[in-house]
Amino acid sequence: MPIGTIKELGAEGKTVLLRLDLNSPIDPATNLILDDKRFREHLPTIRALSGSRVVIVTHQSRPGKKDFTTLEAHAEKLEHLLGKPVTYVDSIFGSHARDSVRAMKSGDILMLENVRFNAEENLTLKPEEAKKTHLVKKLSSMADIFVNDAFGTAHRSQPTVVGLPLAMRSAGGLLMEKEVFTLSKVFxxxxxxxxxxxxxxxxxxxxxxxxxxxxxxxxxxxxxxxxxxxxxxxxxxxxxxxxxxxxxxxxxxxxxxxxxxxxxxxxxxxxxxxxxxxxxxxxxxxxxxxxxxxxxxxxxxxxxxxxxxxxxxxxxxxxxxxxxxxxxxxxxxxxxxxxxxxxxxxxxxxxxxxxxxxxxxxxxxxxxxxxxxxxxxxxxxxxxxxxxxxxxxxxxxxxxxxxx
Missing domain, CATH: 3.40.50.1260 (Phosphoglycerate kinase, N-terminal domain)
Structure with missing residues (x-):
């Protein structure tokens, strides 16, 4: 069965949780992003959701690594590439994050803090277990629909990857669609x-x-x-x-x-x-x-x-x-x-x-x-x-x- 697409979702005017994979090489001393290839790959999906309130969920590295850091530089980089404001919120689902999402207007883009700062996101769980996590319950309550464009994380069985689709109407983003379609053609x-x-x-x-x-x-x-x-x-x-x-x-x-x-x-x-x-x-x-x-x-x-x-x-x-x-x-x-x-x-x-x-x-x-x-x-x-x-x-x- 094929995955749902953005067109089928009817995202116009809705609040969309958008899972991206912006994990990039970083200079730990300056927090400078050294390669923006992954950012560029996600731009078509973000632009396709321009009539929605887009809440970006993404990660950088993992606990214990030198480049495990906040996403302030990522929001700046994305803002520069898109040519429109991207608000960075240093919270994943706390009251500051929830209030910021509520205040959004259509066309606004907001980036939540590194989702792997939440311990639950680093667990490998079956979809049904992932759906029950605090992380999935809180995030899914903040938006109407979920779009997963993070093909680079598609082999991980983590809550935002496998739990959110079971908690809300979901689809693959344009990059996810392109990856699945092209790689399937090999077979x-x-x-x-x-x-x-x-x-x-x-x-x-x-x-x-x-x-x-x-x-x-x-x-x-x-x-x-x-x-x-x-x-x-x-x-x-x-x-x-x-x-x-x-x-x-x-x-x-x-x-x-x-x-x-x-x-x-x-x-x-x-x-x-x-x-x-x-x-x-x-x-x-x-x-x-x-x-x-x-x-x-x-x-x-x-x-x-x-x-x-x-x-x-x-x-x-x-x-x-x-x-x-x-x-x-x-x-x-x-x-x-x-x-x-x-x-x-x-x-x-x-x-x-x-x-x-x-x-x-x-x-x-x-x-x-x-x-x-x-x-x-x-x-x-x-x-x-x-x-x-x-x-x-x-x-x-x-x-x-x-x-x-």
Whole structure:
């Protein structure tokens, strides 16, 4: 069942609780927001609600982190990008917040304090339990309807994400709608052949994605790069050297080697492993075939032979889903693999990129406009691709059943 949309809600003249994900890189010393990409992604939804009283519920970081802070700078940043006032209220549902919401007129925008300052928002709860929290009861009493546009938080089962849709008429915002629609297309209707590129360090998630897309015939090929490739190389019987093997142990991914072996046994012809790698030796980049990786040098990028082969594979694809870098791209000596694979992926007919590091590299390369879709949620995107129903999407579907 699809999620409800803003059009169906008839939000004109109503008070709307709008859940956004404005969690951004921040300089803890100055509270300066270093990247406003997430703000920009939410602007169409905020503008679509211009005839309503918009009460923004959002978060920054989580308890215990250096960048866990108030949202004063976020309100200022949003005000600057929208070109209209955004009132910041340093309360979530206290009398100050309630009075401020009551005083709003149509077209006004107000941002409540960091919702994770409330302990309940940091709990993982089933929707029915989340609905009973103090936080959901108080927030839902302050507005007429709820719009969730926070795709980056869609994989979390937290009260504002899964409880509010059960407490009030709800819909997905324009960004949520776009993310769900585009990522769903990967499963059906994407131009073939479909090629998944799985990299970075989230090995367990990547292996879940690989298994799901291969088992269900969603992907024709899965290319593995980064630490994900190192796990597959061990599973295929290669010695990747001590530093890279130790990193896998450090990240607690030894169990994933068995799962990778199982995938290779069943789908060896559809999993593409790199045939050469770049390591750091005597402080410089040196390349080796995967059968001859030195014992004491860390694997930090793809080798040029491997890169040439993978670029050719991507050129033949109709669809590319790209999640995670090919190596330590922050070091310019080991950025080539990530940069060149992304450039190749950008020329494909239908190209989707998972959020996080990969999206940051694309911004840096200035090729964002060449991709069909760059997801705003790394964790949410990869969980969606494993075939699991995201808690936020599920809650919005349930809301549609309850409230129509």
């Amino acid at each position: 059906s209707g994407a131009p073939r052949p479909v090629c998944m590129v799985l990299g970075g360090t989230k090995v367990d998630d990547s292996i879940d994605v690989a298994r799901h897309v291969l088992e269900n015939g969603i992907a024709d090929q899965v290319i593995v790069i980064g630490v994900v490739a190192n796990v597959f190389l061990i599973a295929a019987g290669y010695n990747i050297g001590k530093p890279s093997t130790q990193l896998i142990a450090q990240l607690k991914y030894q169990e994933e080697i068995g799962k990778a072996k199982e995938i290779l046994t069943r789908y060896r012809d559809r999993v593409v492993l790199p045939e050469s790698v770049a390591v750091r030796e005597n402080n410089r980049r040196v390349e080796y075939p995967v059968a001859k990786i030195p014992e004491d040098a860390p694997v930090l990028d793809l080798g040029m032979d491997a890169l040439a082969h993978l670029v050719q594979t991507l050129k033949k694809a109709g669809t590319v889903v790209f999640n995670g870098p090919a190596g330590v791209f922050e070091d310019k000596d080991f950025a080539t693999g990530t940069y060149e694979l992304l450039r190749a992926a950008s020329h494909v007919e239908f190209s989707v990129v998972g959020g996080g590091h990969t999206a940051a590299v694309i911004e840096k390369l200035g090729i964002g406009k060449d991709f069909t879709h760059i997801s705003t949620g790394g964790g949410a995107c990869i969980e969606f691709l494993t075939g699991k129903k995201l808690p936020a999407v599920d809650a919005l579907e349930q809301s549609k059943k309850i409230f129509g």
